[in-house]
Amino acid sequence: MSQQSSKPCSTNHSRCRYSTVDGRRCRLRVLDDQSGLCFRHVRLNQSQASAPDPEALAAELLGSIEDFQTAEAVNLFLGNLLKQLAAQRIERRDAIALAYISQLLLSSLPALDRQRAEERQARELDEIAKSIKAHHAAHLAAASATAKPSSQAAPVSASRPVPQHAPASPEPGSPQPPRDYASLRS
Numbered sequence: 001m002s003q004q005s006s007k008p009c010s011t012n013h014s015r016c017r018y019s020t021v022d023g024r025r026c027r028l029r030v031l032d033d034q035s036g037l038c039f040r041h042v043r044l045n046q047s048q049a050s051a052p053d054p055e056a057l058a059a060e061l062l063g064s065i066e067d068f069q070t071a072e073a074v075n076l077f078l079g080n081l082l083k084q085l086a087a088q089r090i091e092r093r094d095a096i097a098l099a100y101i102s103q104l105l106l107s108s109l110p111a112l113d114r115q116r117a118e119e120r121q122a123r124e125l126d127e128i129a130k131s132i133k134a135h136h137a138a139h140l141a142a143a144s145a146t147a148k149p150s151s152q153a154a155p156v157s158a159s160r161p162v163p164q165h166a167p168a169s170p171e172p173g174s175p176q177p178p179r180d181y182a183s184l185r186s
């Protein structure tokens with residue numbers, strides 16, 4: 001019946017009236033006379049009619065989840081997914097795909113945790129190194145300020161003479177220890 005395929009669907013009741021976007025007609029037999037569709041396209045029509053709004057479904061699935069960087073968030077998502085699947089608001093294959101992606105996310109979390117721990121450790125080590133350097137610099141500055149200026153001038157204050165009667169308070173030009181040196185030393 002190839003000569004009938006281009007005619008309007010009303011004249012061809014034996015074949016499904018569904019056509020693809022590029023104009024190809026479905027080859028299956030009509031199941032439902034009222035719609036003129038085959039079993040497959042009747043089901044497709046029904047599922048499209050009853051399908052929830054995608055944005056509403058996404059809102060239900062995501063809830064308060066902002067990202068998937070914790071096991072708690074992924075667990076919450078899986079719970080929401082189960083609810084939607086149980087209520088038949090989501091296609092089974094979509095649910096399977098989302099569950100699979102969730103599994104991948106969960107398996108990537110330990111690596112993410114390790115990376116964060118390493119970054120935190122590096123920051124802490126950096127802080128310790130900085131405080132050691134500051135402490136050391138303050139110690140050097142105090143040592144050069146208290147050293148006898150006549151016999152052994154500090155390199156920074158070498159350009160100007162340091163008065164001998166002021167060993168404790170450093171010359172304005174010489175390096176100043178931090179104000180909290182006393183607290184650093186204790």
Ligand SMILES: [Zn+2]
Pocket residue numbers: 016017018026027028037038039040041
């Ligand atoms: Zn069809």
